[in-house]
Amino acid sequence: MSVNTYKRFFRINPVLLKELKVKMRSWKAAILIGVYNLVLLLLTIFIMKLTLDNDIGVPTQETILTTYAFLVAAQFGLITLIAPALTAGAISGEREKQTLDILLSTTLNHGSIITGKLFSSLSQIILLLISSVPVFSIIFLYGGVGLTQLLQVYLFFIVIAITLGSIGIFFSTFIKKSTAANVLTYAVVVFFYLGTILISVFYIRLVIMPNNALGYSKTFWLFNLNPAIALISLVVDQFREGAGSIILGLNLNAQQGELHLWQINVIFNICLSAFLLFISSVKLNPVKRKLFRRSNLILKRKGS
Amino acid sequence: MLKIENLCKNYGRFRAVNDLNLDIPKGEIFGFVGPNGAGKTTTMRIICGLLNATSGKVYVDGIDVSNRPKELKKKIGYMPDFFGVYDDLKVMEYLEFYASIYNIKGAERKKVCEDLLELVDLKDKRDFYVDSLSRGMKQRLCLARSLVHNPDLLVLDEPASGMDPRARIEMKEILRTLKSMGKTIIVSSHILPELAELCTAIGIIEKGRIVMSGTVEEITRKVYHSQTVRIKVINKLEEAIRILQEYPDIDGVNPVSESEVEASFNGDEVFMNKLLVRLIQEDIPVTAFNQLEGNLEDIFMKVTATGEVKQ
Numbered sequence: 093m094s095v096n097t098y099k100r101f102f103r104i105n106p107v108l109l110k111e112l113k114v115k116m117r118s119w120k121a122a123i124l125i126g127v128y129n130l131v132l133l134l135l136t137i138f139i140m141k142l143t144l145d146n147d148i149g150v151p152t153q154e155t156i157l158t159t160y161a162f163l164v165a166a167q168f169g170l171i172t173l174i175a176p177a178l179t180a181g182a183i184s185g186e187r188e189k190q191t192l193d194i195l196l197s198t199t200l201n202h203g204s205i206i207t208g209k210l211f212s213s214l215s216q217i218i219l220l221l222i223s224s225v226p227v228f229s230i231i232f233l234y235g236g237v238g239l240t241q242l243l244q245v246y247l248f249f250i251v252i253a254i255t256l257g258s259i260g261i262f263f264s265t266f267i268k269k270s271t272a273a274n275v276l277t278y279a280v281v282v283f284f285y286l287g288t289i290l291i292s293v294f295y296i297r298l299v300i301m302p303n304n305a306l307g308y309s310k311t312f313w314l315f316n317l318n319p320a321i322a323l324i325s326l327v328v329d330q331f332r333e334g335a336g337s338i339i340l341g342l343n344l345n346a347q348q349g350e351l352h353l354w355q356i357n358v359i360f361n362i363c364l365s366a367f368l369l370f371i372s373s374v375k376l377n378p379v380k381r382k383l384f385r386r387s388n389l390i391l392k393r394k395g396s
Numbered sequence: 397m398l399k400i401e402n403l404c405k406n407y408g409r410f411r412a413v414n415d416l417n418l419d420i421p422k423g424e425i426f427g428f429v430g431p432n433g434a435g436k437t438t439t440m441r442i443i444c445g446l447l448n449a450t451s452g453k454v455y456v457d458g459i460d461v462s463n464r465p466k467e468l469k470k471k472i473g474y475m476p477d478f479f480g481v482y483d484d485l486k487v488m489e490y491l492e493f494y495a496s497i498y499n500i501k502g503a504e505r506k507k508v509c510e511d512l513l514e515l516v517d518l519k520d521k522r523d524f525y526v527d528s529l530s531r532g533m534k535q536r537l538c539l540a541r542s543l544v545h546n547p548d549l550l551v552l553d554e555p556a557s558g559m560d561p562r563a564r565i566e567m568k569e570i571l572r573t574l575k576s577m578g579k580t581i582i583v584s585s586h587i588l589p590e591l592a593e594l595c596t597a598i599g600i601i602e603k604g605r606i607v608m609s610g611t612v613e614e615i616t617r618k619v620y621h622s623q624t625v626r627i628k629v630i631n632k633l634e635e636a637i638r639i640l641q642e643y644p645d646i647d648g649v650n651p652v653s654e655s656e657v658e659a660s661f662n663g664d665e666v667f668m669n670k671l672l673v674r675l676i677q678e679d680i681p682v683t684a685f686n687q688l689e690g691n692l693e694d695i696f697m698k699v700t701a702t703g704e705v706k707q
Contacts, residue, residue, distance in 0.1 A: 106493060106496040106497045109493075109496065110482070110485070110489075110493045110496075113485075113489070114482060114483075114484040114485060117484070118484060188480075189480035189481075189482075190476070190478045190480035191480040191481070191482065193441075193446055193474075193476050194474070194476065194480075194538075194541070195497075196446055197444050197445070197446060197469060197472070197474040198469060198494065198497045198498065198545075199466055199469045199470055199497065199498060199545075200497045378445070378446055378447055378448060379445065379448060379462065379465055
C-alpha cells in the first residue's frame with residue numbers, strides 16, 4: 093500500500109464527522125438515550141421484582157439468568173426497532189433534501205458516503221449500548237454473569253445493528269422516498285425475524301415430514317438466518333442450559349459442523365452487510381450504473 | 397476548457413439531449429439559454445459526471461468525463477438549480493465540511509472558508525445556522541461551496557432563480573469577479589437580459605439541440621441580419637432623417653421620438669464611425685449615438701420559434 097492509501101485509510105470520513113457533529117448536538121440524541129435507558133431500567137426493575145417475588149426474596153441462579161435473558165432480549169428488541177429507523181432515511185433523506193447531487197459532484201468516494209451514513213447511525217446505537225452498561229451492571233450485583241459473556245452479547249448486538257443498518261441503507265439508496273424505504277426495511281426485518289420461522293415450520297411439516305418417518309431432529313438451515321433465534325442460541329451457549337429442540341427443526345444445543353447457530357448467523361450477517369453496502373455503493377455511483385445496465389442488456393439479448 | 401462532441405442523452409424513447417456540440421474556451425462566461433425541458437440541466441449534469449451520456453463525449457480541460465470522474469470533479473464546481481442545506485450546520489461548518497471532503501486541512505481550510513465567505517459577502521453570517529439564511533444568502537453560500545476546492549470550471553444551474561433584484565445584481569458581481577480570477581463559467585438562466593449583460597457567449601438550446609451560439613452581437617446579427625443605431629439630435633431631426641435615408645447601406649430609418657431616430661444598417665464599427673462623422677460634418681447637433689444591443693428575449697423567441705439550427 094502506498095503512503096496515500098494509508099493516509100486515505102486513516103482519514104476520518106468527512107460524512108461521518110459531519111453527521112456525528114449534527115446528531116450529537118441536537119436534543120434528539122439526548123432524548124433518545126434518556127428514553128432508551130428509562131425503558132430498559134423499568135423493564136429490569138419489573139423483571140427483577142417478578143422473579144424475586146417468586147422466590148423468597150433471595151436471588152437464585154435461575155432468577156439472575158432470567159433477568160439477564162430478559163434484559164438481553166429487551167436490548168435486542170430496542171436495537172431491532174431503532175437501527176432500521178436511523179438508517180432507512182439516510183440516503184433517501186439526502187435525496188429529499190436535495191443535497192445528494194452536491195455530495196456526488198464532489199471527489200468523495202461513493203463508498204465513503206454509504207459507510208459514513210451507516211457508521212454515524214451506528215455510533216448512536218453504540219452510544220445507546222454503552223449508556224446502558226450501568227443498567228446491565230445490576231446483574232453483576234448478584235454474580236453469575238461474567239464480563240466475557242456480556243462482551244459477547246454486546247458484540248453480537250453490534251453485528252445485528254450493522255446488518256439492520258445495512259438493510260436500511262440498501263433500501264434508502266434504491267428507494268427515492270424515505271417513508272417507502274422505512275416500510276421496506278421493516279418488512280425485511282419482519283421476514284428475518286418471523287418469516288424465516290414460519291417458512292421453516294411449514295416447509296418441514298409439509299415437505300420434509302411426510303417423506304421422513306423417523307422425524308426431524310436437525311436444525312433447518314433457514315433458522316440460521318434468524319437473528320432472534322441466533323441470540324437465544326448465544327445465551328443458551330453461554331450458560332449451557334435449557335433449550336434443546338424448542339420448535340420443530342430447531343435444535344439449539346446441536347452444533348452444525350464446528351459452529352453454533354449464532355456463529356453461523358454472525359458470519360451470514362457480516363456477509364449480508366458487506367454485500368448490501370457494496371451494492372448500495374455501486375447504485376449510488378451514476379457512472380457505474382450504466383455498466384450494470386449494459387451487462388443486463390447483453391444478458392437479455394443473449395437470452396432472447 | 398470544455399468540449400462537447402455529439403452529446404446525446406435518452407430517457408427511454410425521449411431524447412433529452414440531441415447531438416449537442418460546444419467548445420467553450422478558458423475564462424469565458426457561457427450562458428445556456430433555453431425553455432424548460434430543453435436539456436440544459438441534463439447537459440450540465442452530464443458535464444459534472446452526475447449522469448451518463450447515451451452517446452458522445454465531454455472533455456473538461458482535456459479530461460474525458462466518463463473515464464476519469466475523480467480528476468474531473470477536482471476541476472468542476474457544481475451548483476444545482478435546487479439545492480438543499482443541512483439543517484443543523486452553521487455557515488462556516490457547512491463550508492468546512494465540503495473543504496474536508498476535498499482534503500483541505502487545518503489552517504488552510506479555515507483560511508479558504510473565510511476568504512470564500514468574504515467573496516460572497518457572508519462573513520458576518522459565519523456563525524448563523526444555514527437554515528436561517530435567506531434564499532439569496534443560501535444561493536451565495538452554495539456558490540462559495542462550489543468554489544471551496546478552487547475549480548477551473550464552474551457549472552451553475554439557474555444560480556439567480558428566485559432571487560430579488562438586489563440579490564441578482566450581487567450574484568452577477570460575484571460572477572464577474574470570478575471571471576476576472578480566470579474561472580470558466582457555464583451559467584443557465586431564464587432571465588435572459590441578465591445573461592446578455594454577463595456572458596461573453598451564449599448558447600440557445602431547444603429540444604436538446606444548440607440552435608444558435610456565439611456572442612450576443614453575433615447572434616443578433618445572425619437573427620436580424622443587420623444592426624441598429626439610435627441617434628439623438630437637437631432640433632434638426634428631419635434633416636438627420638434625410639441624411640440617413642440618402643446614406644448608402646442603411647436599410648431603414650425609423651423616428652422613435654421628437655429628437656431620436658433609429659437607423660438599421662449592414663456594417664461594422666468603421667461604418668458607424670463614418671456615419672457619425674458625416675452627421676457632424678452636415679452640422680447635425682448629435683447628442684447621443686448608441687448601438688442597440690439585440691434584445692435577447694426577442695432573439696430567443698425568434699430562434700426557438702423557428703427552430704433554426706446554426707452553430
